[in-house]
Amino acid sequence: MEGWMQTREVENLHCSSVLELHFRDVNKYPPLQQEELNRLVLEMKAGSEEAFQKIVLHNMRYAISVAKKFRSTSIPFEDLIQAGYVGLIAAVRRLDPERTNTFSTYAVWWITVYIYREISKMDTMLGMRGNMRHRNRILNVRTKL
Numbered sequence: 001m002e003g004w005m006q007t008r009e010v011e012n013l014h015c016s017s018v019l020e021l022h023f024r025d026v027n028k029y030p031p032l033q034q035e036e037l038n039r040l041v042l043e044m045k046a047g048s049e050e051a052f053q054k055i056v057l058h059n060m061r062y063a064i065s066v067a068k069k070f071r072s073t074s075i076p077f078e079d080l081i082q083a084g085y086v087g088l089i090a091a092v093r094r095l096d097p098e099r100t101n102t103f104s105t106y107a108v109w110w111i112t113v114y115i116y117r118e119i120s121k122m123d124t125m126l127g128m129r130g131n132m133r134h135r136n137r138i139l140n141v142r143t144k145l
Contacts (some may be wrong), residue, residue: 073119089110
């Protein structure tokens with residue numbers, strides 16, 4: 001499929017950053033209409049990898065939008081977007097065409113879950129010593145009581 005994981009010559013483009021280049025690529029794919037989405041979901045459930053890729057490509061903007069809400073965390077923005085993409089892929093794979101929910105609502109929920117997981121994982125990795133001290137203090141208080 002054209003554009004899927006396609007590499008580009010960054011030197012030839014006049015962009016301020018690779019992230020800006022990525023945003024431009026994402027904006028080339030407008031959100032799908034509900035009828036088109038339903039057709040692609042049925043094709044995907046029948047085994048079409050191309051339909052799966054098209055659904056993901058046309059909905060990547062949701063992952064970026066949700067990731068922007070978490071920019072104040074200690075996690076780099078690129079990592080938040082990546083976690084959002086993993087959540088989007090999980091949402092597409094788990095999508096049930098019989099459900100009445102709109103896909104955007106369903107996808108945003110899964111994207112948020114995966115971003116929270118990434119933040120939790122990174123906070124645990126970065127703050128291991130502080131957490132251990134806090135846990136030991138709690139254990140010491142419990143044993144004194």
